[in-house]
Amino acid sequence: MKTVFAKTAGLTDRVTHYCPGCTHGIIHRLIGEILEEMEIIGKTVGVAPVGCAGFCENYFACDIIGAAHGRAVAVATGAKRAHPDRVVFTYQGDGDGASIGLAETVSAAARGEKLTSIFVNNAIYGMTGGQMAPTTLLGMKTATSPYGRDESMGYPLDLPKLLAQVRGAAYVASVSVDNPQAVREAKKALKKAFQVQLDGLGYSFVSILSTCPTNWGVTPVEALEWVRTKMKPYFALGELKVPAEEGGGEE
Amino acid sequence: MAILMKGNEAIAEAAIQAGCRLFCGYPITPSTEIPEYMAKKMKKAGGTYLQAESEVAAIYMVYGAGAAGARVMSGTSSPGFSLMQEGLSYLFAAEIPCVIADVMRGGPGLGGLGPTQADYFQLTKGGGHGDYHPIVLAPATVQEMIDLTKEAFDLADIYRNPVILAVDGILGQMMEPVEFPGTYKAKILPAKTWAADGCEGRPKNNVISYYLSSEAGEADNLRWGKKMAQMQAAEQRFAELSLDDAEYAFVAFGTSSRITETAIDMLRSEGVKVGLFRPISLWPFPVEGLQKRVPQIKGWMSIELSAGQMVQDVRLAVNGRAPVGFYGRQGGMIPEPEEIVAAFKTQILQGGVQR
Ligand SMILES: Cc1ncc(C[n+]2csc(CCOP(=O)(O)OP(=O)(O)O)c2C)c(N)n1
């Protein structure tokens, strides 16, 4: 019998702990597939965040180092500088990468660290039970913005847009996984980000709009709709920066 | 052949000779010669000097490189060392070998640039969260900085534990004649089969620091407790001076031990039988060596560049069997030998301190 679809070798056989309807799972699969298709499972070191993806070492088939909250990019920098021939990626939530770890993210981009960051933006702190994140939209109710985020709490940070201004960032993309077409585009962006690293061009960063039905208090289907109607209009989408030979960069 | 070298540079050169090929740090006085030397020499040695955006990032770069199996170090001074405490707690829990030098300066706060030993508690008691101790080594000469730096890398690998070099600002800045490669003989070390450096040809490795159940958490902590007990049994280091006939003893490390040596000469010339017990490992504190001297010593005195931190460990070791005095200067000030002699007379000879 012909196999038409198989679980990727880039993931282990463990059942994930993610909530039903959470798109962390889709993003894991895409990364697993890319590790397999690019034949880099054995030469990749992933760095896990603190957040809902903090147990991802159970799921990815490559070696994983668990970082402290916000420090994944610094940890990845150390691993990559120690082993420049390895592929190194971070997998981080928006709180991890854009709040507590913002300095690490921007600085690694400025240094042009040859590693790849995957930034999962669900507009909330999932792991700790739904508090306000740096990406929480204005008006959005969370456990620490119970009446809705207002201006006194600041504005949602569009990190990929910021990073696209940074010289050492070679590739910056912002994608979504809310429908099959979007998933295919997300995979393309992720693959390109890994390729940019393999080509030694600099820092590559892919932001992925993601759902948190549990803490948004909606069904999985409503969550996808919320990504489309609320998040997509606010956050810049697409390839925000491409390598110089494709017409990107400051040169 | 002996050459003249600054303490901070000696640490950096010894680290390179010990096979350290990655240094991640952020400049801070009085430790800046360490990153500067690394920036100058690492590339030629085939390694990398990496200037981090902060000490927070630096310690996690060390964490990532160490987790991937590399010999890696950082060097900083007190305020930077404070920023590294969360990382040190993680390094301990993830069992990642690395070496950190803390060239201590005045505190608290931004403090001053002068030398102190006031990070003693933070160094030896586990400055970050949770039950842990790094190994802490305190050299007293520039030559000893070389030998202990080399040894620190091996101890880190053997125990899979961060090892810290506790250096006061004077030692970091002072020039003394030194010999390379020094006296330390490298040990045969276990292969880093646990490292996360790509799983080609072997099952995958994870280097992590959390546990999902309290039962697993307790089991991990008990295992680390055993490891720390092993370090306490095997790694207590100290040196002694003029203790064999002594009735009184000073306890001091680093620069304060060297000033105390002069005070001992002065007191001996007056006929007072006094010697020096110099801890080289601040953690594990050399309790056993100190306690061997307890029966003969009628009075102890801890000399420190702080408000009196190590004196607590001295009191615990002496355990009430003799009076324990303390004298120190703070904020970057250094005691004169005469001050130490005077304090010793009032506190110990004239019975100013009780046991
Ligand atoms: C130093 C520190 N501060 C706070 C926390 C608590 N904490 C754990 S995960 C998290 C936020 C996670 O949110 P995000 O990064 O957006 O990831 P998500 O869980 O939504 O995927 C916080 C605040 C921590 N572990 N460490």
Ligand code: SF4
């Ligand atoms: S809490 Fe939210 S982000 Fe975390 S697994 Fe559940 S749905 Fe996903």
